[in-house]
Amino acid sequence: MARQLSNDFSWSKSRHELMSGCLRAYYFSYYRSWGGWERGAAPEVQQLYGLKKLHNRFTWAGSAVHEAVKDALLNYRAKRAVDPKEAIERVHRKMQAEWRHSHAGRHWQDRRTFAGLREHEYREALEPDTWKRNWEFTQQALAWFFQSRWPALAQSLPRERWIEVDDTDFDRSVFYLDGVKVFAVPDFAFFDEDGTPRVVDWKTGSARDGYDAQVLGYALYLSERYGLPLEKICASLVYLNAGVEKEVPCTPEAVEGFKAFFRDSVGRMKVLLADAEKNVPKGEEAFPQKEDPASCAECVFRRPCGREAFTLQAQAG
Numbered sequence: 001m002a003r004q005l006s007n008d009f010s011w012s013k014s015r016h017e018l019m020s021g022c023l024r025a026y027y028f029s030y031y032r033s034w035g036g037w038e039r040g041a042a043p044e045v046q047q048l049y050g051l052k053k054l055h056n057r058f059t060w061a062g063s064a065v066h067e068a069v070k071d072a073l074l075n076y077r078a079k080r081a082v083d084p085k086e087a088i089e090r091v092h093r094k095m096q097a098e099w100r101h102s103h104a105g106r107h108w109q110d111r112r113t114f115a116g117l118r119e120h121e122y123r124e125a126l127e128p129d130t131w132k133r134n135w136e137f138t139q140q141a142l143a144w145f146f147q148s149r150w151p152a153l154a155q156s157l158p159r160e161r162w163i164e165v166d167d168t169d170f171d172r173s174v175f176y177l178d179g180v181k182v183f184a185v186p187d188f189a190f191f192d193e194d195g196t197p198r199v200v201d202w203k204t205g206s207a208r209d210g211y212d213a214q215v216l217g218y219a220l221y222l223s224e225r226y227g228l229p230l231e232k233i234c235a236s237l238v239y240l241n242a243g244v245e246k247e248v249p250c251t252p253e254a255v256e257g258f259k260a261f262f263r264d265s266v267g268r269m270k271v272l273l274a275d276a277e278k279n280v281p282k283g284e285e286a287f288p289q290k291e292d293p294a295s296c297a298e299c300v301f302r303r304p305c306g307r308e309a310f311t312l313q314a315q316a317g
């Protein structure tokens with residue numbers, strides 16, 4: 001029997017970022033588009049859901065890299081060989097097919113193949129070599145991964161030292177903080193030779209604020225799910241394009257900092273609810289648009305939000 005979904009309140013780093021960026025986009029994404037996958041949903045709700053699922057070229061490249069690295073790790077865990085050249089070519093072919101799917105607007109009929117690109121949906125004016133550069137960026141991240149220490153390390157791990165690889169199981173990939181459900185899907189977690197639990201988050205692009213909080217959240221998740229002492233977990237951010245690794249210590253101060261950030265964020269989300277227990281939002285007026293329409297140029301919701309014409313005019317100069 002199909003599982004009944006209900007829009008329960010939960011917290012994630014991406015939810016926090018959307019709320020901080022634009023309250024109206026947050027409302028569209030977490031409330032107004034809910035149920036838009038159902039055939040019988042109102043057209044407006046289906047439209048919002050389709051828009052919410054769009055990628056942009058950067059998130060698309062990041063997802064392609066994460067998927068390919070995940071596949072490689074799962075193969076290493078199963079003691080299967082991986083040919084880096086073939087793996088990268090496979091990603092290229094898949095992205096080419098997805099690009100065509102999106103360019104033809106087929107994501108509105110078939111989102112399973114690919115959810116589409118914002119750049120196509122809004123006919124954005126792009127530099128001629130934009131897509132070529134996007135592929136080069138993807139290829140660069142994968143090429144660095146395959147020549148890094150990580151494949152050899154993963155291949156050397158016996159089965160009992162693997163903890164998790166990007167396990168997107170929405171029933172299990174959660175932990176509770178102050179009674180709030182928090183989603184956490186670490187990219188790679190394993191035990192080191194001396195038994196130290198390590199959690200790794202792959203990043204495409206450059207370093208930015210907030211990544212430490214994300215990986216600390218993963219450490220809390222591992223600690224709760226597997227009963228691991230939090231202070232013993234080593235968390236790392238690995239920047240695949242820059243070829244840089246950064247350790248994020250799980251000190252008591254850092255964990256307290258994460259919890260304070262989390263509580264503040266949850267408090268700001270709850271203020272927007274008419275019924276906190278049932279996760280029912282206040283009316284749309286409680287979720288104002290951004291003041292400056294010029295900052296809407298990259299938003300997936302600019303059409304239903306009434307800001308598409310403005311961004312088109314701005315693009316035309």
Ligand code: SF4
Pocket residue numbers: 022023024025288289290293295296299300301302303305307
């Ligand atoms: S178009 Fe602008 S105001 Fe509207 S949801 Fe997007 S970012 Fe917010």
